[in-house]
Structure formats: structure tokens, C-alpha cells
Amino acid sequence: MRAVGIILAGGNNRRMQALTSKRAVAAMPIASSYRAIDFALSNMTNSHVQRVAVLTQYNARSLDEHLNSAKWWDFGRKQGGLYIFTPTITAENGYWYRGTADAIYQNLDFLKRCHEPYVIITSGDAVYKLDYNKVLEYHIAKKADITVVVKELEDGDDPTRFGTVRMNESARIQEFEEKPMVASSRTISTGIYVLRRRQLIDLVEHCAEEEHYDFVTDILIRYKNLKKIYGYKLSGYWNNISRIDTYYQTNMDFLRPEVRNYFFRELPAVYSKVGDLPPAKYNPGAAVKNCLIGSGSIINGTVEDSVLFKKVFVGNNCVIKNSIILNDVYLGDHTYIENCIVESRGTIRANTRHVGEGEIKVVVEKNERYLI
Template sequence: MRAIGIILAGGNNYRMRELSNKRAIAAMPIAGSYRSIDFALSNMSNSHIQKVAVLTQYNARSLNEHLSSSKWWDFGRKQGGLYIFTPTITSDNSNWYRGTADAIFQNLQFLKNSHEPYVVIASGDGIYKLDYNKVLEYHIAKRADVTVVCTDVNGEDTSRFGVLKMNEDCRIEEFDEKPMVSYSNTISTGIYVIRRRQLIELIEKCAQEDRHDFVKDILIRYKNLKRIYGYKINTYWSNISSVESYYKTNMDFLKPEVRNYFFRQYPEIQSKIDDLPPAKYNPGAAIKNSLISSGCIINGEVENSILFKKVFVGNNCVIKNSIILNDVYLGDNTHIENCIVESRDTIRANSYYCGEDGIKVVVEKNERYVL
């Protein structure tokens, strides 16, 4: 493909509460066996983009560990590859990334050393499947300066997103970032296509004017000066930038049509593979409408829930409408309902957790790994 990829995975979000205390949003576990960034990486690979840069910053340890080998997404090749860029101190600069535009500016040499004419920019917290080739073809056909991939949402809080309005020709006329009052239900998905030389020019101008945000300081600022078009998608798309949306996105995978779309329809979503035994169901285990990942041992009742890798469920446990992250030990007679249990937690026997007024995030640290 005639494009390189940039995945913005450096931000934090207070809406994720305790879940983002020890990991980047792009490293959040999804659907039992995936991480959020797997979807953007797989879309890049499936679109035959051979050269991809991931810009990381906040709590990047587990994300960097996940990206330690590029072979899982088929980027381990002589031409191109997967590049991980973190903030670095140089003789000219000692700042952290101060925004999305500044993150690109601090790694501008990556763009200058490339020869592909176009750049596909994506965020690391989107759950979707998309052929970027179709967006690029649309971008060229419209002779656009920037193409923004967008979608319609119904009944969702649009104040978390960039809200836009297009004319009959799909040119963007209005664009507001996280507005208090929304005039449209069309939102930006955080995916953009732009010509490489133009991106370099706009990013350098932002840096000269001490501006740091790609949306506010490029898309919104230049919407009347540049030809900025919207490319609307109507397939599944979700963003996990809040606890509520993270919970809803995972629960969507309990629907057969969503599982079929992501797991059985080509192209596939790839992820790093762990060598774990299959889940084990002991006598007394009862499972209803749930996703159980490799390495789990189940002794109790699990209903409408997602259990990630290496979860142990004790005797007489009841888990309902909940998400249990990786490597959690649930003691006997524990009741978990409407909760997200943080990874590597040890829940004592006879515990009771229930999210009555929303989703409860359970973080209970008891030492299992002591000498």
C-alpha cells in the first residue's frame, strides 16, 4: 500500500478510573484474548501497510511488552516493520509528548525518512475492522487534503468525541472537539488519511506556533482552509475511553453477531499468543453465555461474563454480568456482579462485590507471589 501507519497510543484518560493506573488505554484487554491496540495493528497489516509507528508514553510498560515482537501482526519483514517511539531527551528537546501533534513532531524524522506518499493515522483505543485502502481511494477521488473516518452514534454521549457536520459532498463544514451540546450524531473515529508531505508541513507549522493537538490545531483550525472530507462507516466501531464504554464493548462480544464479525469473518484480528492450556471446567461448574479464555479453572457459576486468561474461580462462586481480567484468583463462596475485577487481584473467600449504581471496579491486592 502507498501509505505508512501511525498509531497514537500515548494518552491517559481519567474516565477509565483505576483501570488506567498501571497500563495505557491501548493495552486494555478486550474480548478475552486481545488488547485494544490489536485492532488498529491488524487493520494496518490487513490493509498491507508495511511500515507502522506506535507512539507510546503513559504507563507504556505492558504495552511495550505486548509489542515486543512484531511477528504476531506480520510486520517482521525486511521492508518496513513495526516501530515503537517513546519520548526521548535530545539536545533540542526534553519534553514529554504535550499532545498528539507534538508526539508526531518529536518523531518527524520517521516521516521524513519514509517514501510513501500517504499517512494513515489511527488511535489505539478503537475496536473495529476497516480496510484503509478504501479510505485512501476515497481520499484520492475527493482530492482531499485530509480525510476523517466518521460514524453515526445513537443514544451515546457524544461529548466524549469530536462531533462533525458534513455537506452533501461529504466535506466537513463544522467540527467541534468534545462539545458540551452536540448539534450532530456524527462523530470522528480518530482515523485520518493525509498526504505525508502535507502532514510534515502542518506539524512543523504547529510546532512553530507552540500548538500541540492534532484535532484542535489542525483539523478544526484549518477546516475552512483545507479540503477536509468525511468517510462514513456503518460497521461495528467502539471506543473504550471510559469505564462504561469499556464494559459495554466487552459485553458486546457476548452477542453472536459481534463474535461472528470479529472472530469468523475475514480478515482476522491478530494478537500476541500465550502458551496456555485450554480452560478447565471442574465438577460443579456452570457456564451460561460467557467467554472463557485459556488457562482458566472454573469451579463455580459464570453467567453473562468475560473471563480473561488464567482466572481461577473457587467453589460455590457466582459471577454475573462481570469482566474478570487476567490472572485473578477468586476464593470460595465469592459473589461478583456488575463488576470489572482488575488483573492479578486475589479476592478473599466469602467476598461480595456488586455494582448497584453502575459498573464497580474491584481492586483488591493480596499477596500471592511472596517468598
């Protein structure tokens, strides 16, 4: 592959409420056994990108622990590899990352030492499959300065949550609005970009000179009429988990056979760090219907249309419906959970009832254990 990869995984997201108070969004659990960043990393290795940098900052402890061995994504190699970069105090700079462009600028030495002619930039908080080789081929064929991977939203989805674009008949982007109050287009940017490495270095250095820090606002939008920026349409499944409702819906989507088969049975595969845990155990009296159950879990009660992550204990006569139970949660006997997300490392006392009415309820017990 003629490209180096950059995964932006350092942002603070308050829209996830308590779920990101102690972890990065890229470390959010997905589909009972994965983390959000696994999908971007898997796309990189499946596209034969040999050198990938992950830029972390906010609540990075659990994310760094998840990435402590590159072998799970086949980056344990002599040539290339997986690099984790956090903000570093130097004689010239004492700032945290002030934006996505600034995060790249503070690690510009990494790009200057690379020899690959192109760069693939993506975020760590989206669930999707994509062959970056096809995007790169499209980028070269169009003789583009920057290629943005775009997605046409379905009816009912809110485009104002994203950057919206308008393209002409040749797919050149003519308008780009970041999170508009009123969206004039249902085509949105997925936060995946391809451009030449040398050009990225020049653009980021120019931003730094003018004290501009954001890649979208200060590069894409600012240069949309000066650079040839094209859109590459993504046709498969893509979802961003930047809010409580979209995080919940993304996990619920994996209960649909077509989504589950697309990610887990159709090649290329999605990879993740594997723990030494036994299979889930279903004791006499357990009733499970249309669920994903993580390894190390023990089920005694009734679980329907839910996603349970690793090491979850469901007590006797418990009922769980349409809910997400994160890692290492203990549910006491006679507990009722519906339309909820239960934070990890928590103990839900016996005879407790939590029901989300009208919106998804995030359950965080005061006796929670330290989060991962």
C-alpha cells in the same frame, strides 16, 4: 499499500480510573484474549500497510511488552516493520509528548525517512474493523487534503464524548467541534485520518513553530475552512473504550453472536500475541452460560453473561454474573461478583461479595499483584 501507519497510544486517561493507573488504554484487555491495540494493528496489516509506528508514553511497560515481537501482526519483515517510539531527550527537546501533534513532531524524522506518499493516523483505544485501502481510495477520489473517518451514532449514545462534525451533501466537513457541551450533530470523528505525508510534515512543523500541540484542535479545527477536509462514513461496528462504561459495554458486546462472528469468524482476522497456556478447564460442578473464557482459566463455580480473561481461577460455589474478570485473578470459594470489573493480578478472598448497583464497580484488591 501506499501509506505509512501511525498509531497514537501514549495518552493518559483518568476516566478509566484504577484500570489505567498502571497500564495504557491501548493495552486494555478486550474479549478474553486481545488488547485494544490489536484491532488497529490488525487493520493495518490486513490493509497491507507495511510500515507502522506506535507512539507510546503513559504507563507503556505492559504495552511495550505486548508489542515486543512484530511477528504476531506480520510485521516481522525486511521491508517496513513495526516501530515503537517513546519520548526521547535530545539537545533540542526535553519534553514529553505534549499532545498528538507534538507526538508526531517529535518523531518527524521517521516520516521524513519514509517513501510512502500517504499517512494513516489512528488511535490505539478503539475496537473496529476497517480496510484503510477504501479510505485511501476515497481520499484520492475526493482530492481531499485530509480525510476523517466518521461514524453516525445510534440513539442513546452520547456524542459530547467525541469530536462532532457536520458535512455538506458532498461529504466535505464544514463544522468540527471537539467534545462540545451540547452536540448539534450525531456524526462523530473516530480518530482515524488520512493525508499526504508531505502535507502532514508541513502542518506539524507549522504547529510546532507556533507552539501548538494538538492534532484535532490545532490542525483539523483550525484548518477546516482552509483545507479540503472530507468525511468517510464507517458503517460497521466501532466503539471507543475511553471510559469505564464503554469499556464494559464493548466487552459485553462480544457476548452477542453477531459481534463475535463479525470479529472472529469473518475475514479479515484480528491478530494478537499468543501465550503458551492450556485451554480453559471446567471442573465437575461448573456451570457456564453465555461467556467468553480465556485460556489457562480453571472454573469451579457458576459464571453467567461474563468475560473472563487468561489464567482466572474461579473457586467452589462462586457466582459471577454480568462481570469482567481481568487476567490472572484468583476468586476464593463462595465469592459473589455481579456488574463488576475485577482488576488483574488480584486475589478475591473467600466469602466476598461485590455488586455494582446503578453503575459498574471496579474491584481492586489491596493485595493485588503487579499488573500487566
